[in-house]
Every structure is written in structure tokens, then in C-alpha cells.
Amino acid sequence: MDGIWLADGQSTFRDDLPRFELPADEVRIRPTLMGVCRTDLELMAGYYPFTGVLGHEFVGIVEEGPTEWLGQRVVGEINAICGRCHSCQSGRGNHCLERTVLGIVGRDGCFAESFLLPQRNLWIVPDGVLDECAVFTEPLAAAMRIPEQVDLCPGDRCLVVGDGRLGQLVARVLARRNLTPMVLGRHERKLSLLEKYPIESTTDEAKIEAGGFDVAIECTGNASGFETARRALRPLGTLVMKSTYAGQLHCDASALVVDEIQLVGSRCGPFAPALAALSDGSIDPRDLIDDEFTLEDGVAGLRRGAERGVLKVLLRPS
Numbered sequence: 334m335d336g337i338w339l340a341d342g343q344s345t346f347r348d349d350l351p352r353f354e355l356p357a358d359e360v361r362i363r364p365t366l367m368g369v370c371r372t373d374l375e376l377m378a379g380y381y382p383f384t385g386v387l388g389h390e391f392v393g394i395v396e397e398g399p400t401e402w403l404g405q406r407v408v409g410e411i412n413a414i415c416g417r418c419h420s421c422q423s424g425r426g427n428h429c430l431e432r433t434v435l436g437i438v439g440r441d442g443c444f445a446e447s448f449l450l451p452q453r454n455l456w457i458v459p460d461g462v463l464d465e466c467a468v469f470t471e472p473l474a475a476a477m478r479i480p481e482q483v484d485l486c487p488g489d490r491c492l493v494v495g496d497g498r499l500g501q502l503v504a505r506v507l508a509r510r511n512l513t514p515m516v517l518g519r520h521e522r523k524l525s526l527l528e529k530y531p532i533e534s535t536t537d538e539a540k541i542e543a544g545g546f547d548v549a550i551e552c553t554g555n556a557s558g559f560e561t562a563r564r565a566l567r568p569l570g571t572l573v574m575k576s577t578y579a580g581q582l583h584c585d586a587s588a589l590v591v592d593e594i595q596l597v598g599s600r601c602g603p604f605a606p607a608l609a610a611l612s613d614g615s616i617d618p619r620d621l622i623d624d625e626f627t628l629e630d631g632v633a634g635l636r637r638g639a640e641r642g643v644l645k646v647l648l649r650p651s
Contacts, residue, residue, distance in 0.1 A: 366392050
């Protein structure tokens with residue numbers, strides 16, 4: 334079986350991957366479109382010691398499993414939980430102590446001819462939602478996690494630090510909630526994509542008023558972005574960390590304590606509102622697609638996704 338394999342920080346295309354037997358509670362999915370995520374790139378940089386098939390953003394067709402799922406076009410949540418541990422029983426399945434995570438922790442990912450996922454993780458893609466939109470469901474759901482965690486009110490001043498793939502989606506989610514976020518980025522081309530929304534943007538950090546924001550959402554995954562977000566917050570403000578970090582993050586903890594900043598880690602989010610937004614067209618992420626590669630050329634696609642200024646790179650089955 335073909336797929337993109339990661340080992341010791343190196344990704345390679347392989348045509349000899351095993352086709353594993355299907356467990357009773359899972360389905361086999363043939364991906365029709367896959368997305369390169371920053372996390373894929375950070376795994377290559379050593380964020381987590383993963384060996385296996387990369388990839389967790391996908392839309393695909395169920396090709397093996399219970400009759401009711403066969404032929405369905407689906408997307409899927411990436412955390413495969415045990416359902417038995419204290420976290421699962423307490424409604425915190427995304428933090429299951431025994432979980433595997435598609436293409437990230439203990440489970441081969443979607444950058445392959447086919448892959449496995451539990452039935453409970455599946456969501457049927459509504460008719461009319463193009464694959465090029467559906468493939469964004471997982472990162473859009475992650476962006477929609479923020480309103481679940483932070484009480485956002487009209488009039489709140491929100492700063493999004495980072496104009497990349499995730500920052501773009503976060504800003505659009507906030508705008509959809511009748512907020513007017515400010516996005517601080519480095520690329521005029523990326524920021525220009527936000528002009529059709531009620532979103533302000535700038536490349537000039539000097540225009541970001543210190544202490545002028547109620548909520549700051551850090552989407553860069555680097556220390557300078559974190560510090561920018563912290564400085565922008567008023568006392569008792571909320572700093573949402575929306576990126577994973579390769580390596581260690583050093584920060585001024587005293588400033589967080591003195592200003593009583595609420596620090597919120599934010600990861601996976603709800604698929605239902607993400608699919609609804611894609612279905613009603615209130616969020617159309619296709620302008621974020623910069624390039625597309627075949628699965629066979631997926632290693633080049635990963636390199637392309639890591640280039641400075643590039644937004645979403647998609648992989649399509651060979």
C-alpha cells in the first residue's frame with residue numbers, strides 16, 4: 334500500500350505499507366483529498382516522537398465496515414478513545430489517557446491509500462460541500478473550539494497573532510460571531526484574503542496597542558508570537574494558545590501572574606458547527622489552498638507546505 338511514512342524526522346513515500354486487518358468497531362477509509370497541517374511539519378521537526386504514516390486532515394469514502402457506512406463520504410475526528418477511562422467517562426474523551434491520534438500518536442494517519450478510524454469518529458459530509466472545503470473540517474473545528482472555551486461578547490477586542498492556515502480560520506470564525514478581530518501577520522498576500530470579512534489586519538506590530546485587547550489568540554507556535562499576544566492583553570485578559578510548539582517555550586511568568594492573565598490551551602474542536610459553516614457557505618476556505626500534489630509526490634508537498642508564506646497544501650491520491 335502507498336503512503337507517506339515518517340521515521341526519525343524523515344518522511345518518505347513507500348509502496349510497501351501493510352494493509353492492516355479491520356477491527357470490529359472501525360472502518361477503512363479511502364481518502365479522496367488530504368491536507369498538510371502545521372502539526373505534520375512539527376512532527377518532522379521533533380515535536381513528538383512519532384513513527385508511522387503521517388496525516389490527519391482528510392475527506393474520504395468508507396470502503397470497508399458496517400453496511401450503513403459503506404460508500405459514505407466522511408470526515409473524522411482524530412482522537413480514537415478507549416471509552417473506559419476516567420476522562421472518557423467524565424465526558425473528556427479528547428483527553429482520554431489511552432487515546433491514539435490519527436497520524437500523530439500511536440495510529441497511522443491518512444496520507445495513504447487507505448486508513449482506519451473508529452465508527453464513532455465519523456461525520457457524514459453534507460451534500461453540496463465540495464471535497465476542497467470538506468478537507469478543512471478538522472482545522473475549522475479546532476478554530477471553533479475557542480468560542481466553547483472563552484466567553485466572547487460583542488464589543489470584545491480580539492487579536493489573532495499569525496496569518497497562516499490556522500490564524501486565517503480563527504479570524505473567520507470570530508467574524509462569523511459578529512466580532513471584528515485584528516490579525517497581526519507578516520504577509521500582505523495572506524492578509525489581503527481577509528479583506529472581504531469584517532476583519533482588520535496589519536503587518537506592523539507597533540500598531541498593536543499594549544494592553545488594548547480582551548482576548549489574544551496565538552497561532553504562530555513560536556515564542557515571539559506568544560510574547561506579542563501577552564503584551565497585547567489588558568489585565569484579566571485571556572490568552573488562547575492555539576498552536577503546538579516544537580521545543581520549549583520560555584515566557585515571563587511574573588507578567589502573567591501580576592496581570593492575572595488567563596492562559597487557555599486549545600486543541601481539537603466540534604465537527605458539527607464546522608460542517609454547518611461549510612454547508613451554508615458562511616466559511617469558504619478554498620482561497621487558502623496554495624498548491625496540490627499527488628500522494629506519490631507527497632514528500633514534495635510537505636516541503637512545499639513548510640515554505641515561508643505558503644498556506645494550505647493538499648494531497649490527492651495518485
